[in-house]
Amino acid sequence: MRRVVITGAGTVNPLAQDVEGSFAALSEGRCAIxxxxxxxxxxxxxxxxAQVQGWQAEAHFTRSEIALYDRFTQFALVAARQAVAQSGLVFAGDLAARSGVVLGTAGGGLTTQDDSYRTVYAEGKNRVHPFVVPRLMHNSAAAQISIAHDLQGPGFSxxxxxxxxxxxMGLAFQMVRSGMAPVMLTGGAEAMLCFGGLKAWEGLRVMSPDGCRPFSANRNGMVMGEGAAVYVFEDHDHARARGAPVLAEVIGFAMGSDASDIVMPLPEGAARVMRAALADAGLPPDAVGYINAHGTGTAANDRSEVAAIRQVFGDHADRLLVSSTKxxxxxLIGAAGGVELLACLLALQGTVAPTISHQIADPECALDVVANVARRAExxxxxxxxxxxxxxxxxxLLRRP
Amino acid sequence: MSQSIQEQVIAILAEQAVLDVSDVSLDATLAALGLDSLGLVETIFAIEERFDISVPFNANDPAQSGFDLSSVASIIAAVQALIAAKA
Structure with missing residues (x-):
């Protein structure tokens, strides 16, 4: 099995439209809601x-490109461009033939769908833009990244x-680790902040009307964001041979299902997957110094997640730092883990991003949640x-390089 | 002859809980009717659609929503108040 390292990172998110700006915002505890x-x-x-403010597609793409790119694809392409630039990779020859891209998204081109439905239902028109389908496809962001960087290997969403x-990112890790691909671009992109997207979420009654307060006793729901983050996952030996900068090593991954309920989380399901990730990395629980929590700010998630962390980490849970940068x-829904991996990279550099808007301690969330102010830590x-x-x-699981 | 608000709310609850309306007593709790969190969200949606009202409800904190869900009778009273406030 090969070792896997991250040699590039890029992002467009509500805090900033690059990695450096995102690190600064996460360190300052800035709120983009x-x-x-x-x-x-x-x-x-x-x-x-949490919207991406001041987004100017024209600054990044030509008019004909914009016609083909939903907002989530635009975010993904700019993030990928930054990540590839940082890695120093140029995809050509055998490297281009074998490298690929796998991206997460939950809604795909939801804004495109929303606009198209408005055209036919609300405006009563009988004709929509000819590129609705190539814009709304869930795989369009991954496909456009493969086209932009000539990635001819595995590509999917x-x-x-x-x-x-x-x-x-877990699948990309496994593909590089197994030797299937020397380099995978991976992460996620989402742009669900449109009228129809928000209406759907409203219906579920889990959204907060006034803020995202993870682990705080007065939390009252989640707040939607948008954006993308893309990383270059590279075979360690390939990266070392070319003297590439290494941001982190990816050392473990696990996935699993609660097999229980379509919306209510099950602590045992979360705990099982955390344990499996540690086993995949061959690490004991007390090796972990920081957890970037799912931490949605809903009553159910935060209570369940803290219970799961207690189950897995025992007494070490009291020495861990845990924060929710949501x-x-x-x-960011399908892009959440991507953007949150930035906070993981920042933690490996010695700065743990806080859980801001933490107002009242909750006995059911009694962990060190790095309340409100970032923390220096090894x-x-x-x-x-x-x-x-x-x-x-x-x-x-990631390790400091 | 149109149904009273009480009869309509009970009919909605009975449909969601898959019960006969005669099995929905005024002092019953939602848990006693067998309604889970998703069933509750659907029930509130059905009430909003039937009476054209907006029910203040957040699944994260049902007790703080200002809409008393403690029993069938309290739900009927809350719906009546919302309809009166709209008039």
Whole structure:
């Protein structure tokens, strides 16, 4: 089995439109949740979200490209461009033939679908834009990245709701580790902040009207975000041979299902997958210094996740640092684990991003949740949790290079 | 002859709980009717659609929603109040 390292990272998210800016925002505990600015917002019950502010597609793409790219694809392409640039890789010859891309997304081109349905149903038109299908496909972001970087190897998209990114990155890790591909671009992208997307979430009654407060006793739901993060996962020997910068080593992954309920999480299901990820990495629980929690800020998730962490880590749970950066960038759904891996990389550099908006301690969430202010700490190994609706869970482990 | 608000709310609860309306007593709790969290969300949706009202309800904190869900009778009273407030 080969070792797998991360040699590039890129992102567009509500905190910043690059990695450096995101690290700064995560370190400062900045909040990107704000009143939503989108058509028909007055008809929404939930009027807040974490939007990518000031997005200018024209600054990144030509007019004909924009015609083919949904917002989630635009975010993914810009993130991928940054990641590849940082890695220093140029895909050609055998490397291009064997390298690939696997991306997570839950909604795919949801904004494109929403616009298209508005055209035919609300506006009564009988004709939609000719590129609706290539824009809305769940695999369009992955496909456009393969086209942009000549990645001729494995290419596909993964849709496991809020765990999509972690599943995608876990599969990319396994493909590089097994020798199937020398390099995989991976991560996730999401752009669900449109009227129809938000209406659907509103219906479930799990959204907060006033903020995302993970692990706080007065938490009252999740807040939606949007964006993308893409990483270069590379065979360790390949990276070393070319003297590439290494941001982290990917050392473990596991996935599993609660097989219980379509929306209510099961602590035992989450615990089983965290244990399996540790076993995959060959590490004892006390090797982990930081957990980037799923931490949605719903009553059910946070209580269940803390119980699962206690089950897995025992007394070590009291020495761990645990934070939910969704308090800052919102819940990016299919891109959540991707953007949250930035906080994992930052932790490996010695800065643990906080759980902001933490106001009242909750006895059911009695862990060190790095409340409100970032913490300096020597962190050797980090865990990233993602627990999706459907009870589908995916957990990654990274180590400092 | 149109049904009273009480009869309509009971009919909605009975349908969601897959019970006969005669089995939905005024002092019953939702748990006693066998309604889980998703059944509750569907019930509130059905009430909103039937009476054209907005029910303040957040599944994260049902007790703080300002809509008393403690029994069938309390739900009927809360619906009556929302309809009165709309008029």
């Amino acid at each position: 704000a009143p939503l600015d989108l058509p028909d917002v007055e008809r929404l019950a939930i009027k807040i979200g 993964v849709a496991t709701a809020c765990a999509s990114s972690n599943h995608a 308090s800052m960038h919102g819940h 962190i050797e190994v980090v865990m990233s949790n993602a627990f999706a609706f459907g009870g589908m869970n995916a957990v990654l």
